[in-house]
Amino acid sequence: MRVALALLWKDLVTEWRSRDRLVAMVVFSILVVVVFQFAWPALEPDEMRRLASGVLWVTYVFAAVIGLGRSFAMELENDAMTALALAPGTRGWIFLGKAAATWLLIGLVQALTAVVFALFFRQDLLPGAAGLALVAGLADVGICSVGTLLSAMSVRSRFRDVLLPVLLIPTLIPVLGAATRASAATLAGDSPPWDALQPLIVTSAIYTILGFLLFDFVLDE
Amino acid sequence: MRGVRLEGVGLEKRFGRVAALRGVDLEVRPGESLAVLGANGAGKSTLLRILAGLSRPSAGRFEAHLADAADPLSRERLRGHVGYVGHASLLYGELTARENLAFAARLHGAGTTDDALDSILGPLGLLDVADRRAGTFSRGMTQRLAIARAIVHDPDVLLLDEPFTGLDEVSARRLSGRLGALRERGHSLVLITHDPRRAIELAERGLVLHRGRVRARLSAGADFELEALREILARLGREEEADRAA
Numbered sequence: 046m047r048v049a050l051a052l053l054w055k056d057l058v059t060e061w062r063s064r065d066r067l068v069a070m071v072v073f074s075i076l077v078v079v080v081f082q083f084a085w086p087a088l089e090p091d092e093m094r095r096l097a098s099g100v101l102w103v104t105y106v107f108a109a110v111i112g113l114g115r116s117f118a119m120e121l122e123n124d125a126m127t128a129l130a131l132a133p134g135t136r137g138w139i140f141l142g143k144a145a146a147t148w149l150l151i152g153l154v155q156a157l158t159a160v161v162f163a164l165f166f167r168q169d170l171l172p173g174a175a176g177l178a179l180v181a182g183l184a185d186v187g188i189c190s191v192g193t194l195l196s197a198m199s200v201r202s203r204f205r206d207v208l209l210p211v212l213l214i215p216t217l218i219p220v221l222g223a224a225t226r227a228s229a230a231t232l233a234g235d236s237p238p239w240d241a242l243q244p245l246i247v248t249s250a251i252y253t254i255l256g257f258l259l260f261d262f263v264l265d266e
Numbered sequence: 267m268r269g270v271r272l273e274g275v276g277l278e279k280r281f282g283r284v285a286a287l288r289g290v291d292l293e294v295r296p297g298e299s300l301a302v303l304g305a306n307g308a309g310k311s312t313l314l315r316i317l318a319g320l321s322r323p324s325a326g327r328f329e330a331h332l333a334d335a336a337d338p339l340s341r342e343r344l345r346g347h348v349g350y351v352g353h354a355s356l357l358y359g360e361l362t363a364r365e366n367l368a369f370a371a372r373l374h375g376a377g378t379t380d381d382a383l384d385s386i387l388g389p390l391g392l393l394d395v396a397d398r399r400a401g402t403f404s405r406g407m408t409q410r411l412a413i414a415r416a417i418v419h420d421p422d423v424l425l426l427d428e429p430f431t432g433l434d435e436v437s438a439r440r441l442s443g444r445l446g447a448l449r450e451r452g453h454s455l456v457l458i459t460h461d462p463r464r465a466i467e468l469a470e471r472g473l474v475l476h477r478g479r480v481r482a483r484l485s486a487g488a489d490f491e492l493e494a495l496r497e498i499l500a501r502l503g504r505e506e507e508a509d510r511a512a
Contacts, residue, residue: 051372059360062399124354128415130320132373133346265322 048132052142053149059119060150066115067150070108074158077104082165093166098229102221104158105181106188109151110210113192116147117200126200130264137257139264144193144256148185155181176231183242184224187249191216194256197263219248269296269333270347270422270454272317276326279312279478286312288478289326294423296333299455301465303499304475305506310458311353313475314425317456319344346374349416349424349453353431355408356415359401363392363411366400367418374419386414390444406437413444423454430464442467462495476502 060066081100085093120126129139159177163170170177192213199208227241272294279287287309294300294317302310315321316328319341329338330347339347350356357366367386368378376382387393390410395403400411409429416424426445430438445468449455459465465472472484472495482498484490 047375048373051369054372055358055361055369058365059358062360122359123357124352125356125358127320127350127352127354128356128370128373131318131345131348131350133344133375134342265320 046138048134048138049142049145052129052139053145056116056143056146057149060146066112066119067154069115070112070150070154071157073111074104074108074154075161077107078158078162078165088166090167094168094232095229097162097166097168097170097232098225101155101159101162101228102225104162105151105155106214106217106221108154108158109185109188109192110213112147112151112154113189113196113213114206114209116143116193117196118205121200126264136261136264140193140197140256140260141253143197144189144253147193148189151185151189152182155185170232172234173231176237177228180224180227180231180237180242180245183245183249184220187220187245187252188217190249190252190256194252194259194263197260216252219244223248270339270344271295271331271333272328272423272454272456273331274313274316274323274326274328277313277316277323277328278325279309279316279321280324285478287316287323290475290478290480292473292480294454294456296422297452297454298471299449299457299469301469301472302456302458302475303460303462303465303472303495304481305499305502307477308475309478310475311427312478314350314427314456314458317423318348318350318425320350346419347422349419349421351412351416351424351426351429353427355400355412357400357408357411360399362397362399363387363403363414364396366411367414370415371418376419383418386418389447390414391440405432406434406440409433409437409441410444413441417448417453421453423456424448425456427458428460429457430459430461438464462492462499465495466490466492474498474502476505 117126120129132139159170162168195209195212199205199212202208223241223244227237227245231237274290274292277287277290278285290313302313304310316323330344331338361369364383367383371378384393387396390413392407392410392414395407400408403411413429429441433441442464445455449468455468457465457468470486472490473480474482481502484495
């Protein structure tokens with residue numbers, strides 16, 4: 046656990062000082078929202094409300110891909126990844142620390158994106174904000190778990206920028222399907238339905254356990 | 267005397283069709299220092315990564331034992347007994363020297379109090395710059411901080427991959443003195459270097475690798491001296507050139 050907390054602290058401090066991952070994700074998310082605004086310039090607020098969940102999750106996923114890609118790329122500078130691999134004990138804690146740091150960053154970006162989306166499309170997201178936060182938080186556990194594992198696997202490849210989204214997005218289909226449904230209900234003023242939350246919880250738990258167990262092999266040569 | 271013995275028997279390492287190590291035997295006893303020499307591509311760094319528990323041999327047996335234990339250490343536990351200095355610094359440029367050290371200490375479960383960290387930074391001449399970001403350091407300072415990071419958990423064995431590369435003579439002498447002091451304190455050293463002078467200065471025994479094979483073993487008091495070492499390296503260099511020409 047101490048290793049996971051050390052990684053979390055290190056990632057947040059380095060991110061706070063460089064802000065390269067956060068800025069890239071925020072700028073990208075805003076641009077996607079702007080593109081949607083151009084795509085549907087005359088959409089009424091009521092019509093947009095029905096599309097909101099899909100728009101938000103498309104934006105969230107692509108922003109997450111950017112954040113996850115950078116997560117281990119920064120460990121390549123000065124070969125810091127070797128220092129992580131040298132940590133004694135179970136390397137799964139390294140995985141958890143990295144995933145937790147990305148979870149916090151992605152959550153922050155998602156909150157900012159939701160605000161920008163609400164302003165651009167004249168939506169009042171406040172009534173459903175708590176439900177949306179719950180759904181996003183759960184879905185982000187799955188996204189960050191499998192994303193951290195795949196990011197570590199692909200980071201040493203020459204094609205890592207292509208490889209990560211190609212591997213990640215198909216594995217996220219169960220998470221995205223459930224998250225979009227749960228978010229749509231939340232934004233419509235209802236509680237997130239259990240039949241959408243359940244697959245989110247199960248898939249996120251499976252991805253987290255798999256990431257924890259497999260990470261030892263990923264850091265090996 | 268500190269306590270880990272490293273033993274490799276018939277170590278081989280392949281990367282696809284390329285054999286980096288071919289049947290290397292070696293032993294590093296507790297408190298002993300060994301220099302590994304050889305040209306680029308001889309397999310030195312690959313060997314060091316196996317000793318650090320970073321890489322598994324493709325064939326052969328590698329074991330590490332605590333001095334008084336019969337059972338070998340697992341790779342997970344071995345990593346806690348090893349300090350590693352690689353080609354790169356393994357540091358984060360955005361963190362200060364002290365933060366880099368504290369992070370490495372946390373990974374290894376070592377003390378992170380200011381006193382504990384200062385006791386490592388001080389002898390390496392880094393106390394004055396402890397709160398400066400590592401990304402602003404000169405090559406010499408970076409290398410000393412890399413050594414500090416490697417010894418922050420007081421490892422039994424220190425594995426050094428060409429630690430003098432890129433250092434001027436003053437910095438190299440300073441680093442050499444510090445490594446000598448660590449050896450005096452009972453740390454085992456495995457030093458990879460191109461420089462026979464540094465090898466003689468810091469190690470008791472030498473191992474010369476050429477194309478993944480051990481070509482010479484040199485022991486203190488017998489043939490581990492500068493001229494013999496230079497002669498062996500020159501002979502291997504001539505062999506290499508002859509092979510290339512052929």
